[in-house]
Amino acid sequence: MTEQKIPLTPVPPLRRIYRSDVRAARRRLTGRIRKTPVFHTAVPGPSGPVPVTLKLEYLQHGGTFKVRGSYNALLSERVCPEHVVIASGGNAGIAAALAAAGMGKTCTVVVPESAPHTKVAAMWSHGAEVRWHGTTYAEAYDHACEITAERGALQLHAYDLPAVVAGAGVIELEIEEQVRGRPPILVAVGGGGLIGGIAAAGGRRREIVGVEPEGIPTLNSALAAGKPVDVEISSITADALGASRIGEIALDVARRYGVRSALVTDDVITDARDYLWREFRIVVELAGAVALAAILSGAYVPREGERPVVVLCGANTELPVL
Template sequence: MIDSPDSPDNPIRLPRKPARVFRSDVRMARLRVGDAVRVTPVFHTEVTGPRGPVKVTFKLEYLQLGGTFKVRGSLNALLEAGDDGRPAVIASGGNAGIAAALACAMRGRACTVVVPESAPHTKVAAMWAYGAEVLWHGTSYAEAYRHANELATERGALQLHAYDLAAVVAGAGVVGLEIERQVRGRPPVLVAVGGGGLLAGIAAAFGPRGRVIGVEPKGAPTLHAALAAGRPVDVRVNSIAADALGATRVGDIAWNVAKRYDVGSVLVTDDAIAVAREYLWREFRIVVEAAGATALAAIQSGAYLPAPGERPVIVLCGANTDLATL
């Protein structure tokens, strides 16, 4: 089980006002980050669905620097903070740590990533490759997060967050602005959900004009559970995508955006995720991690059925994986 920093067994929380992210924040993030990150392409194609071929558009965000959309948010947060020389600290089970390490390397900042013992070696190796100090602490994300809080205080560091920091969400939302320019009309966009940073950013970028659907493993239904309960609640996590979608509670920012823009959620099984991941490799020679295939799993399993004439956009969000697991 991977714990969220908002879990009830985590008594230490960052003092912060509830943050809200809007399209204006995402537009500012795009201006701030500029061409320091890649504009990832889209690919119009067909995939196999339960009722036959389904027309879709892939947003190839797994081609982003560092193999993850998260570098957009980390870099935006660093640029917003200014070049004050402080090191950065983040707790992460994987992609957020890679993104922070890369963004800090780009800005000449020192970076420390605190990871739980369960962090995949492939992702830890990527953090090292970008020059980060990696510290193992505890067996859960919550324990790593508590230690990251302590380190940030001791070192006077800038503390980044994997998904629940306004600048991080706004940076991720630039993916939505790109989709607007690349895809005609306003098709629904399917996005994998962990803590909800990417979903919140894209939904904020679209505002009331767009439609975003969260796709979650049945073993990690943070947004789905929050929508059912009417508020964020803790869930138990047990999924093959847990190293990237392993938050136990949806972020406060994501919850605010989901309520504001009526964002929905569908659930998929681990088997469906594994099938979608293998399908991407077999049919397109696309290598993604389990989280990167989660949105496609909704189409192939029938958890989301496009309306007649609808061509949904599927965000393939990350590719930091061990090739031996394909």
């Protein structure tokens, strides 16, 4: 009996992201997003005050950097369907709903059962249909794929879509105009859309450091293994940084340009958020304070004379938890 070989489905080649993609995204986003401000200050490190520049990206529309990527993805489509679908634990869904509404389209967000009510309410406020499915992002994503096929919709990915990554990278181009020299940039990492875009824009021109909760080390584990690997999710930041593995695009950029990872504990993340409120009356969600936690804890120590840029990336939280 002749053995029948099952044909393998070809794996599409990785679509690499470069500075040129980020520059094109910036042109598309003109008039759609805010150029968020920076704030020069000093924060306490283990050995004394550390000069830093805070990039106040939490002031972006929708309270999240992800709006940049969602708008860029929609604007990149030559013929964009009237309906948009995305799976999200929170901020990506808010961003997709906001961008879809801004372009006169409808949006469905599939969220896991653990999605915070605050973020679901924000999706509703922008007119999105919200569906709960499964207990993990992966289960929600599978259901989003089904809805996309049924409706002939455009499906966005929360962090591993070229246009989404390029849109996030516009933050780096703004920092170039706002801050002298090329200081390091510290960025929180979940699925990697933010750090992938910022590193693609900066290239080898500057150091980019990904800061991750110890309980969700997606970038750290992938850099060690040389490929994306699944990690256990165990962190208070899971609603925003809850991807179980780094995106292919982000890891490619990180390896090309020497991005490195710093790990911080949940306790330090909480301290960093409390510090921002106590000292500056800045309200961010826990994920928004992750990059600053690396400075406060000493997980990242700037070189002599450096003033690193710390991206505060999101503010979708409930005020009573502060």
